[in-house]
Amino acid sequence: MEKPALTNLDINPLLKKRWSPRSFTSQKVENDVLARIFEAARWAPSSSNIQPWRFIVGRKGDKTWDMILESLVDFNQKWAKLAPVLVLSVGNKISSKTNKPNKIFQYDVGQSVAYITFQVMQEGLFIHQMGGLNTEKAAKLFQVPEDYQVLTAMAIGHKGEPELLEGDFVKMEKSDRDRLTAAELVFEEAFGNSADFSAIR
Ligand SMILES: Cc1cc2nc3c(=O)[nH]c(=O)nc-3n(C[C@H](O)[C@H](O)[C@H](O)COP(=O)(O)O)c2cc1C
Structure with a gap:
């Protein structure tokens, strides 16, 4: 099943194609593919190039995968158990440049996950x-050391058919996607004042 973003304008095809399925096939993710995925994460920008992101990767069948699954809330365990790869994102709370709290570390970790x-x-x-x-x-x-904070988990794999899921998840998998409009998100002159992209300047 495909659920491309119903964009108003053309965007990068991979961004248009992306959505968050809960159904994954049992097909493994090869090591070279995983290596490229984390290589992408390495090259995300970060404040002062601190690179506060760390990742813990589990492949289905290994101890790490079991422990990540066990850390998820029940709701997520019910579907994430299908995923061949589970990853935890972890952030360094302390700046490696100043040894003081890094106020923006979560933003940076999120950005590296966007690269992933x-x-x-x-x-x-x-x-x-x-x-x-x-x-x-x-x-x-x-x-995980005190200076670090576990932030999020990720399920990665080959997308499966909705019917691989249990109960209500099938319906959720097939549900429509929705977004705020650009006018609700992008402002000029004052917060809340929608930016106008049609005006000739
Ligand atoms: C930081 C973050 C946390 C999320 N947490 C959960 C979660 O715990 N369980 C879940 O099923 N989906 C979770 N999601 C998925 C979102 O619900 C999903 O991205 C959002 O509904 C938009 O749908 P789309 O990714 O298909 O465009 C999370 C997404 C992000 C980015």
């Missing part, structure tokens, strides 16, 4: 990010 997302699509795979996890539990299981 783009490379995942380039590889013909799909990704579903999750905030629904017990981050303290994950930190304990993986012995």
Whole structure:
């Protein structure tokens, strides 16, 4: 099943194609593909080039995958158990340049996950990010140091048919996608004042 973004204007085809499925086939993700996905993450920009992102990767069948799945909330476990790859994102709270708290580390980690997302699509795979996890539990299981914070989880793999999912997830998989309009998001002159892209300047 495809659920491309119903964009008003042409955008990058990979961004148009991307959505967050919950159904994944059992097909494995090859190591060279995974290596390229994390190579993309390495090259994300970050504040002062601190690169506060860290990742923990599990392949279905290994101990890491089991521990990531165990860290997810029940709702997410129910579908993420299909995914051949589960990843945790972790951020360094302390700037490696100043040794003081890095106020923007979560933004930087999110940006590197956006890079992962783009490379995942380039590889013909799909990704579903999750905030629904017990981050303290994950930190304990993986012995994450105090200076670091577990942030999100990701399921990566080959998209499967909705029918691989249980119960209500099938309907959710087939549901429409919606977005705020550009007018609600992009402003000029004052916050809330929609930017006008049609005016000749
Ligand atoms: C940071 C983040 C956390 C998310 N947490 C969850 C989650 O815990 N469980 C889930 O099923 N989906 C989760 N999602 C997926 C979003 O619900 C999804 O991206 C959003 O509805 C837009 O749909 P689309 O990605 O298909 O465009 C999360 C997405 C992001 C970016």
